[in-house]
Amino acid sequence: MEAFDSLKQSFLKALETVFKEAELAELKAEYLGKKGKVTQLMQAMKDLSPEERPAYGQKVNQLKNELSDALNAHKEALENARIEAQLATEKIDVTLPGHDMSVGSSHILTQIVESIEDLFIGLGYQIKEGPEIESDEYNFEKLNLPKNHPARDMQDSFYIDPNTLLRTHTSPVQVRTMLEYGGSKPVKIICPGKVYRRDDDDATHSHQFMQIEGLVVDQKTTMADLKGTLLKLAQTMFGPDRTIRLRPSYFPFTEPSVEVDVSCYNCEGTGCSICKHTGYIEILGAGMVHDNVLKMSGYDPNVYQGFAFGIGVERIAMLKYGIEDIRHFYTNDMRFLRMFNQ
Amino acid sequence: MNVSMQWLNDYIKATIDPKDLAEKFSLHAQEVADVTPLYQAEGLVLGRVLKTETIPDSKNKKCQVQVGDAIRTIVCGAPNVAAGQDVIVADIGATLPGGIQIKTAKINGIESAGMIVSLDEIGLDKKYHQETGIHVLEPAGADSLDTLGFNDQVIELELTPNRMDLMSMLGVAYEVSALYEVPLTLPKVTVKESNQVNPVKTVIDTDLCDAYYGRVIDDITIKESPEWLKNRLIAAGIRPINNIVDVTNYVMIDLGQPLHAFDLDTIPSETIRVKAAEADETFTTLDGQERTLQKGDILITDGKKPIALGGVMGGLDTEVSLKTTRVFLESALFNATRIGQTSRRLDLRSEASLRFERGIAHDRALLALDKAAQMMANLGGGTVAQGISKAERNVHTPWDISLPLSRVNGVLGTALTIDEAKQILSRLHLDVTVQGDVLMVLVPVRRLDIKTEQDLIEEIGRVYGYNQLPITLPSTNTEGGLTAYQRKRRQIKRHLEGLGLFEAITYSLTHPDKEKGFTEAKGTHVLRPLSEDHQSLRQTLIPSLLDVLKYHHARQMESVHVFEMGHVYLTEETETLALALSGPWHEAPWKVARPLDFFVLKGVITHVLDLFGVTATFKPAMLPALHPHQTAELVVDGNVVGFCGAVHPKTLNAYDLKEAFVVEISIGKLKAYFNEENRYIPVSKMPSVKRDVAFIVDEALPAESLIKAALDAHVDHLYDVEIFDVYTGKPLLDTEKSLALRLYFNDKTGTFKTADIDRLMDQLTAHLTQTLNIRIRT
Numbered sequence A: 001m002e003a004f005d006s007l008k009q010s011f012l013k014a015l016e017t018v019f020k021e022a023e024l025a026e027l028k029a030e031y032l033g034k035k036g037k038v039t040q041l042m043q044a045m046k047d048l049s050p051e052e053r054p055a056y057g058q059k060v061n062q063l064k065n066e067l068s069d070a071l072n073a074h075k076e077a078l079e080n081a082r083i084e085a086q087l088a089t090e091k092i093d094v095t096l097p098g099h100d101m102s103v104g105s106s107h108i109l110t111q112i113v114e115s116i117e118d119l120f121i122g123l124g125y126q127i128k129e130g131p132e133i134e135s136d137e138y139n140f141e142k143l144n145l146p147k148n149h150p151a152r153d154m155q156d157s158f159y160i161d162p163n164t165l166l167r168t169h170t171s172p173v174q175v176r177t178m179l180e181y182g183g184s185k186p187v188k189i190i191c192p193g194k195v196y197r198r199d200d201d202d203a204t205h206s207h208q209f210m211q212i213e214g215l216v217v218d219q220k221t222t223m224a225d226l227k228g229t230l231l232k233l234a235q236t237m238f239g240p241d242r243t244i245r246l247r248p249s250y251f252p253f254t255e256p257s258v259e260v261d262v263s264c265y266n267c268e269g270t271g272c273s274i275c276k277h278t279g280y281i282e283i284l285g286a287g288m289v290h291d292n293v294l295k296m297s298g299y300d301p302n303v304y305q306g307f308a309f310g311i312g313v314e315r316i317a318m319l320k321y322g323i324e325d326i327r328h329f330y331t332n333d334m335r336f337l338r339m340f341n342q
Numbered sequence B: 001m002n003v004s005m006q007w008l009n010d011y012i013k014a015t016i017d018p019k020d021l022a023e024k025f026s027l028h029a030q031e032v033a034d035v036t037p038l039y040q041a042e043g044l045v046l047g048r049v050l051k052t053e054t055i056p057d058s059k060n061k062k063c064q065v066q067v068g069d070a071i072r073t074i075v076c077g078a079p080n081v082a083a084g085q086d087v088i089v090a091d092i093g094a095t096l097p098g099g100i101q102i103k104t105a106k107i108n109g110i111e112s113a114g115m116i117v118s119l120d121e122i123g124l125d126k127k128y129h130q131e132t133g134i135h136v137l138e139p140a141g142a143d144s145l146d147t148l149g150f151n152d153q154v155i156e157l158e159l160t161p162n163r164m165d166l167m168s169m170l171g172v173a174y175e176v177s178a179l180y181e182v183p184l185t186l187p188k189v190t191v192k193e194s195n196q197v198n199p200v201k202t203v204i205d206t207d208l209c210d211a212y213y214g215r216v217i218d219d220i221t222i223k224e225s226p227e228w229l230k231n232r233l234i235a236a237g238i239r240p241i242n243n244i245v246d247v248t249n250y251v252m253i254d255l256g257q258p259l260h261a262f263d264l265d266t267i268p269s270e271t272i273r274v275k276a277a278e279a280d281e282t283f284t285t286l287d288g289q290e291r292t293l294q295k296g297d298i299l300i301t302d303g304k305k306p307i308a309l310g311g312v313m314g315g316l317d318t319e320v321s322l323k324t325t326r327v328f329l330e331s332a333l334f335n336a337t338r339i340g341q342t343s344r345r346l347d348l349r350s351e352a353s354l355r356f357e358r359g360i361a362h363d364r365a366l367l368a369l370d371k372a373a374q375m376m377a378n379l380g381g382g383t384v385a386q387g388i389s390k391a392e393r394n395v396h397t398p399w400d401i402s403l404p405l406s407r408v409n410g411v412l413g414t415a416l417t418i419d420e421a422k423q424i425l426s427r428l429h430l431d432v433t434v435q436g437d438v439l440m441v442l443v444p445v446r447r448l449d450i451k452t453e454q455d456l457i458e459e460i461g462r463v464y465g466y467n468q469l470p471i472t473l474p475s476t477n478t479e480g481g482l483t484a485y486q487r488k489r490r491q492i493k494r495h496l497e498g499l500g501l502f503e504a505i506t507y508s509l510t511h512p513d514k515e516k517g518f519t520e521a522k523g524t525h526v527l528r529p530l531s532e533d534h535q536s537l538r539q540t541l542i543p544s545l546l547d548v549l550k551y552h553h554a555r556q557m558e559s560v561h562v563f564e565m566g567h568v569y570l571t572e573e574t575e576t577l578a579l580a581l582s583g584p585w586h587e588a589p590w591k592v593a594r595p596l597d598f599f600v601l602k603g604v605i606t607h608v609l610d611l612f613g614v615t616a617t618f619k620p621a622m623l624p625a626l627h628p629h630q631t632a633e634l635v636v637d638g639n640v641v642g643f644c645g646a647v648h649p650k651t652l653n654a655y656d657l658k659e660a661f662v663v664e665i666s667i668g669k670l671k672a673y674f675n676e677e678n679r680y681i682p683v684s685k686m687p688s689v690k691r692d693v694a695f696i697v698d699e700a701l702p703a704e705s706l707i708k709a710a711l712d713a714h715v716d717h718l719y720d721v722e723i724f725d726v727y728t729g730k731p732l733l734d735t736e737k738s739l740a741l742r743l744y745f746n747d748k749t750g751t752f753k754t755a756d757i758d759r760l761m762d763q764l765t766a767h768l769t770q771t772l773n774i775r776i777r778t
């Protein structure tokens, strides 16, 4: 039995000197291999009596298991040490910035257009678009603005030739739609797009800007419907507590015509610098479609009536976010654009 | 239109607060710009200079001034101060413009209680006067400064072009009477005619004049107008000149009828003829300028030569001067459109021409004539001659409009009764009778803006108050939504934003030179550009986006990736999508491994085209503004739909950039291939097999043609081909390169044996080596 103990002790001693996984295999062969020392002990069993053999065999197996376990434990320890050493070389500074996968942003004007589109889609409107180069006929004449009309002064325009210009509003899209519908079915549309006026660029004027116009024509469209629609628009843009106020105005294509004010979102109507101490802020123009406009676009004013409104997108953005200069929208500074990517 | 509260009081006796009136006006009539005192001074009182004494060693004078019942000692430095004058005193405690407070002060050792002021000191703009020294009230003897208008309030109305009826004090009074439901005191004029007979005959020879009336005022003296009149003109924004000119202006503001005064002694004939000018006729207006006329300008003549450009400006020769003693006063009705054209063309727009252009109340022409004639006689110490010179062609009379109540409520969404509607219109002093459910309205000639049912509905709506209308939504039920393309456009934008690009919106007007090298066509020009930089319509979005890159580079931001969707204006207007990329993208700056290059751009383009359901081929191309060897056209179904590439170093230079990659895709052209349908094909359950093979090919062979040839070989079960390596260098020749293909096979019905794949590979390589001039690299 001493042979067993000394074999075990010599194995464990040898194991302690092994620091490489490859050398472990040699040690394993020396003791546990086919010609290994433990195997030789097993071969010695044939010299024993049949009665002694089972007890002896059990002892050899136990030894074999003990050596095996010791070897495996040592192997795992070596492996762990090796991995840890490797990982130590892979240490990083996790505070360094990641790859730039940040999202960009749609332009703030696009965002406002889309939010207004979504409101009106929910109310059953379609989005109609049209060309930016328009005929004088669609931009003015069919909107009750014949040549020499005094109100043409109000919107000085970029002409390309005497009959063609850059549209000064998206109203010609309304004309095109009414003509397309042929005077016999209801119209319920909004028309977003770029428009152009001969204004020198400064903090509050831009020769190019974005407009959204709305038009509803049906047999029973009323000014009360216009009011309800504009109230929804004002509340979507400036908050659910907003109220609106209508003041008489004049546009050749609508009658009655109104300017629409929204109650000041800053002071709740008590008066502040944003609303010039009036409690209200002017946001858009609107009115009931002029009979002449209906007639010229093929709708019988004795049967149909309608309302229309037009809103400046930049103005809405400037009011909503307190942006002080309209030129920011066209500078496209990423630091500006990024402010609106939520 | 400026409204003097004191003047308004001639017609509206009720007491009305100017701020309240401004509020009511803006909610029911017209926008109010401002309410301001005529003089920005408080604490002004009337004073009479009783005595002045010189002060030794000073230019100042010691004045005894009676203010109310008190006598004040005031030291005054103005040389024109003298005993017997009525003056304006800024009393102790008064505030002058600029916040100057008047206190008792010791001047030249004398206690001075207050200050005798000049017009400048009480804030009157120089455009209204040329006085130096203290202001001396003429004539003396007024009760108080109030009656002279020094404490008046002015409401500034912003009139829309339709409300020409509000361009007179009387017109405003009608409106105030309606809004406050208070009585209106109509003007009454009595002319005291002399025994002298008005000798002037008038004749109209043109349809451009509806009526021409005149009166003659004899023996007048030209002098300054009294204080109250001057103050009313100043409140109206008009500079006082002399009593005759001032009266014409005053009555114009009062009643809305422009008038003109001629020095009758300068007119040789006693017949005044109104005619249409001939082309190129010339005439010297009272500003001394010789004007070349056009056919149809309205001329007032003495029968031979012109004496005034009707409704626009008088003549130099017949102008009222200090020597004038006899005045011929004209009150005429001229054609609105013609006055508009003439005044605009000659740049002679005035208060008078503006009123003619917008439309005059015909029924006030004679009233205005009488009122002005009598005022001239009163203020100039003269007399009005007997009789009116009169010629009429077409004088308006009131017109009828019938308005069914159902239309009123149908448009406004209200439930007004016929009595309510009638009452509202009556408040506006319209003559209304009711026939069943119809309002019969007789419209007075002063309301030229009311011609249709719709005009009357507007009147009812605004007086009733738009803010009293119910709030409802349209009953029209329609299907709302985006079109397929509108949805796609939003999707493309969202994807590009998700990839990290920013959407830009830039100006459509540009300079054609900026487009050189990107497009060959010359931009469409606008007729009157506002600036050089914005003179033509753009044909490409790329220069605008390069400007955006430039802007950021100049501010030390070098990673800039932007896109824009907008219209370009070629032979027709179409929508395009453009991208401009510069600087590392999707990298961490401290470990940039992969610089931006053409293939990053190409990846983005392919992404966008995928969204359209379109596959494009990239065909090597040349554009002067782009890199000659890194530019491609995008070809779909044989049509060029766009281009992309690295920007040429010279172009980069022009924008102060180091690198930039750009693409522009015509969405208009792409729309034809737009495929919105997604289709389901069952995913194969069988394993795929991957094989690699490299070819040595001509250096110029586009990689895409090798891929295309491999797919075109129609080898069974081959479903994808990709390039996974490109190699040039030893041992290959300079004219050669190696392209390594990775081929993917899948058989939905079974698995492959090695021999099967070998056979397919042989088939493929045989096809490729036969159709292209290439060989397998072993």
Ligand SMILES: [Zn+2]
Pocket: A264, A265, A266, A267, A268, A269, A270, A271, A272, A273, A274, A275, A276, A277, A279, A280
């Ligand atoms: Zn406020």
